[in-house]
Amino acid sequence: MKELICIVCPRGCHLKVDEENGYAVTGNSCPRGEQYGRNEIKDPRRVLTSTVKINGAAYRRCPVRTSAAIKKGDLFNAMKELNGVTLTSPVKRGDVVISNILSSGADLIVTKDM
Template sequence: MMNSQNLICITCPRGCSLTVSYDDQDQMIITGNHCLRGTAYAKAELTDPRRMIASTVRIHGGIHKMLPVSTNAPFPKAKIMDLMALLKSIEIDAPVKMGDVLIEDVLGTGIAVIASRSMNQL
């Protein structure tokens, strides 16, 4: 019996319904995609799922109390809760410019957390 999984591709607005099954040699067979991005998405989602992360951190001396931040690349899904705990525990000093790297190589992933907006000092 062939094992299969269904996914919805999120790489473009079309939202293709993908079916991923495996042949006798354990090779992935991906159907339902209308472009090559669907194939790449399905392979990545089943082998190393990642997500872009957007959150906030506390900022000291800024015009607001919280600063929006994001990762500069898709982050490993298995480490998202660790990242959120880390972001909850830190406080940044104002001023900050949009795009400033706040944390380099967060949790050893090679991914940075960057400021999503500029924030002047009070």
């Protein structure tokens, strides 16, 4: 039995996940919490948010994120990928910066028009 705090929404439900009973989740208030609890034990993932360098914009950094959650263990490797990126203004919200980052199936996308 593992105890977790659900991070799906600000409510922060205290979940219990029973690995020996088919990853049964209790303590959740919604179906997304159940899914989070199960995934968190079997294959924990996070959306990565960071910035990359941009030239020609009002600020020097452009905010980016992964379009879907990637493996938690890949977060620092993904950060290394970002270090090699330089964008040039203009960019649009949703523009793909790196497609299929670290073969995760998720893209790295711009989150601000700059």
